[in-house]
Amino acid sequence: MISLIRSEIYKIRKQSKTLYALAAILIIEGFVIVSAYYQGTGIIDLLLANLKDSFEFKGNLLNGNLIIYLILNSLWFHIPLILMIIISGFLTSEYKDRTLETVLLQPVNKLNFILSKYIVSIGFTLLIVLLLAVSTFFVSYWIFGRGDLVVYLDGLNFFESDEAFYRLIYAFISGANSMIFFSVVSLTLAVILKDATKTWIVSAIFLICSNLLLKIDFQNEFLNELFFSKLTDSWQYFFYYKIPYSTIYFKNFMLFGYTLITMIIGIIIFKRRDIQV
Amino acid sequence: MILEARNISKSYDSLEVLKNVTIECHKGKIYGLIGANGAGKTTLFRILLGLIRADSGSIEINSQGIKPIGGIIEKPALYGYLSAYGNLKVFAQIQGLNLTKELYSQSMQQVGLSTKRTDVVKNYSLGMKQRLGLAIALLNSPDCIVLDEPFSGLDPMGIIALHELIKKLSSQNQITIIISSHIVNELTDLCDTLYVLNEGEIIKKGPTAELLNESVTTYKIVGNNLEMSEVLQNINAIFSNKSVFVSPETMSITEILQKLIEEGQEVTACIPQTDLKALFGGGKI
Numbered sequence: 103m104i105s106l107i108r109s110e111i112y113k114i115r116k117q118s119k120t121l122y123a124l125a126a127i128l129i130i131e132g133f134v135i136v137s138a139y140y141q142g143t144g145i146i147d148l149l150l151a152n153l154k155d156s157f158e159f160k161g162n163l164l165n166g167n168l169i170i171y172l173i174l175n176s177l178w179f180h181i182p183l184i185l186m187i188i189i190s191g192f193l194t195s196e197y198k199d200r201t202l203e204t205v206l207l208q209p210v211n212k213l214n215f216i217l218s219k220y221i222v223s224i225g226f227t228l229l230i231v232l233l234l235a236v237s238t239f240f241v242s243y244w245i246f247g248r249g250d251l252v253v254y255l256d257g258l259n260f261f262e263s264d265e266a267f268y269r270l271i272y273a274f275i276s277g278a279n280s281m282i283f284f285s286v287v288s289l290t291l292a293v294i295l296k297d298a299t300k301t302w303i304v305s306a307i308f309l310i311c312s313n314l315l316l317k318i319d320f321q322n323e324f325l326n327e328l329f330f331s332k333l334t335d336s337w338q339y340f341f342y343y344k345i346p347y348s349t350i351y352f353k354n355f356m357l358f359g360y361t362l363i364t365m366i367i368g369i370i371i372f373k374r375r376d377i378q379v
Numbered sequence: 380m381i382l383e384a385r386n387i388s389k390s391y392d393s394l395e396v397l398k399n400v401t402i403e404c405h406k407g408k409i410y411g412l413i414g415a416n417g418a419g420k421t422t423l424f425r426i427l428l429g430l431i432r433a434d435s436g437s438i439e440i441n442s443q444g445i446k447p448i449g450g451i452i453e454k455p456a457l458y459g460y461l462s463a464y465g466n467l468k469v470f471a472q473i474q475g476l477n478l479t480k481e482l483y484s485q486s487m488q489q490v491g492l493s494t495k496r497t498d499v500v501k502n503y504s505l506g507m508k509q510r511l512g513l514a515i516a517l518l519n520s521p522d523c524i525v526l527d528e529p530f531s532g533l534d535p536m537g538i539i540a541l542h543e544l545i546k547k548l549s550s551q552n553q554i555t556i557i558i559s560s561h562i563v564n565e566l567t568d569l570c571d572t573l574y575v576l577n578e579g580e581i582i583k584k585g586p587t588a589e590l591l592n593e594s595v596t597t598y599k600i601v602g603n604n605l606e607m608s609e610v611l612q613n614i615n616a617i618f619s620n621k622s623v624f625v626s627p628e629t630m631s632i633t634e635i636l637q638k639l640i641e642e643g644q645e646v647t648a649c650i651p652q653t654d655l656k657a658l659f660g661g662g663k664i
Contacts, residue, residue, distance in 0.1 A: 105472045105473060105475055106472075106473050108472060109468075109469045109472040109473050112465075112468070112469060112472070113458065113461075113469060116458075116460055116461055116465060117460055118460065199456055199457075199458070199459065200452075200453075200454075200456030201456045201457065201458055202456075203430060203452055203456055204451075204455070204456045204457065204470065204512070204515065205470070205473060206429075206430060207428055207430070207449060207450055207451075207452070207516070208446065208449075208470055208473055208474045208515075208518070208519075209445050209446045209474050209519065210473050210474060215473075376425075376430065376431035376432060377425075377430040377431065
């Protein structure tokens with residue numbers, strides 16, 4: 103099992119698409135930073151126009167913490183989409199190039215092989231989120247400095263710089279769990295569909311629908327609390343004035359359960375299926 | 380016996396791809412599986428290699444090794460973005476082998492590849508990919524190797540080189556080799572035993588020379604001034620340039636050749652022509 107994981111890591115390291123994934127993450131980050139640099143002040147002025155009549159604001163609200171929060175919001179769509187494309191490619195490329203056949207012509211257990219793919223995909227996801235977080239904190243504080251964070255979430259919430267810092271870190275940690283869910287879904291879709299283009303399309307549709315369903319009230323308490331799409335936003339809850347820890351724990355725990363179920367479904371399908379590419 | 384597949388059957392929906400196929404292979408021998416396109420050769424090989432499950436039947440491989448059977452299905456599937464070393468490293472690692480420098484050199488030498496090339500495998504010719512695929516199949520020293528259409532797409536020199544390599548592996552390493560092809564000539568000189576697969580059924584099996592002789596109905600005779608021969612004109616031979624095709628009916632080929640010599644004709648070659656329809660049991664070719 104360890105040797106399978108090591109060989110998967112070796113393959114990922116040697117593939118150019120891994121570099122594309124890393125570049126895509128940094129480009130998104132760069133875009134947010136550049137747009138914030140040129141347009142950020144105007145947007146904040148617009149957002150706080152009414153409040154400025156009644157309150158006096160000290161310091162600069164266009165600071166590193168706000169930029170990190172803006173980049174954090176790429177966890178809604180951009181980052182999971184990139185992850186789903188890259189991670190599904192870990193398996194679809196093996197189908198396309200028929201290397202899956204060559205692998206399974208060796209004395210390799212099918213269960214161990216697919217399990218190693220899932221484990222490495224989860225590791226890769228964590229690495230990408232870590233890279234995003236570290237680079238974001240570093241670049242944002244370096245260019246924009248530190249300061250209080252203003253967030254619009256059911257109203258304007260203000261957090262002091264130190265408090266914003268730990269809320270942002272926790273949000274990245276919680277967001278990583280959501281990213282793992284989407285990554286595992288994409289790998290399971292790759293198991294089912296085999297073809298790269300089909301998997302990308304279905305993954306993108308899944309992600310879009312998941313985001314849309316998050317906003318829809320199902321008029322059913324069970325669905326509103328337990329349906330998977332309602333569980334992927336736990337990282338946003340760190341920006342309520344009072345952090346609802348029990349809700350965050352519950353959402354993360356349930357989402358982890360969905361991740362496990364999705365992974366088990368993928369493993370069962372892969373194990374049962376003939377290898378015919 | 381190293382490998383025994385008994386009564387293997389496989390269907391896809393209503394299409395019966397294999398019908399009660401039985402093959403038996405002994406250590407160190409080369410077996411040929413010949414059949415037209417769509418006869419079921421690749422499906423049988425996929426089943427032997429454990430890639431797909433048979434609907435019924437049993438496979439027994441008598442090997443104590445970590446890897447009882449290895450092989451290549453259709454064209455070798457390799458990681459194009461890795462070098463030969465990278466490919467061998469990945470495939471060795473997943474089966475618990477540590478690819479040392481010695482093992483790498485030995486694996487490459489075994490298949491006649493140079494260790495000096497460090498570029499990615501996507502730049503390799505098909506022949507080199509076949510050799511590397513074979514090196515991967517040979518990792519962990521399997522007792523049996525299955526090669527599906529290994530000569531497909533190779534140039535004549537590549538075919539000769541692969542022939543030599545297969546013979547060497549069989550004689551020196553005592554590896555049982557099963558090769559499929561739809562081209563008779565590719566297997567004639569190589570295989571000890573031949574299985575003929577037609578529409579999912581083994582319709583003939585036996586020593587290669589014997590089986591091919593049974594299917595020879597025509598001979599190509601090459602020589603000078605053969606068109607002047609009365610013997611050939613009397614047996615309705617078909618003349619084509621300096622050669623002539625004869626289908627012995629009233630007398631044997633030995634008698635025809637004897638008479639040609641008596642007639643004073645200079646015969647330089649007599650080549651048996653395998654009748655594919657007869658070999659494939661009248662099935663499609």
